[in-house]
Amino acid sequence: MQGLRAQVMPKAYLIVETEILDREALKVYAPLAGANIDAAGGRRIVVAGRVVAFGGDAPKHIIISEWDSMDKVQAYRSSDAYKNLSAQREKALKSIRAYAVEGIGK
Numbered sequence: 001m002q003g004l005r006a007q008v009m010p011k012a013y014l015i016v017e018t019e020i021l022d023r024e025a026l027k028v029y030a031p032l033a034g035a036n037i038d039a040a041g042g043r044r045i046v047v048a049g050r051v052v053a054f055g056g057d058a059p060k061h062i063i064i065s066e067w068d069s070m071d072k073v074q075a076y077r078s079s080d081a082y083k084n085l086s087a088q089r090e091k092a093l094k095s096i097r098a099y100a101v102e103g104i105g106k
Contacts (some may be wrong), residue, residue: 010102012070014042014077017059018093025092032085040076042067059096073100 020026030047037044046064067073076082077098089095 008104009069010104012067012073012100012102013045014063014065014067014073014098014100016063016098017096018061018063019096020061020092021094022092025088029085029088029092032088036079036081036085037065037076039081040079041072042076061093067100070100070102 034044034047042065044063044065046062048061048063051058051060051062067076
């Protein structure tokens, strides 16, 4: 008898590297951005914290969120909720790099 194997959908991880421009503006932006991520189904794993480079330059500030799929990340990044925070985001942070990667966790 052969059993069916469930196909595992890879999770997606959104990594955003930034530089803080204005800490006061960040205090306003961060809770709004976090609420948007939560509402869209993402889970914030790392927000800021110490970054140690083992090759190349370390980003100054980093945010990592986990998503159920790459489609969810793409939907979040193209959502009105994300776009509506762009003015506040640009006051608070300079975006250095943002990317998503798929991977199967443990």
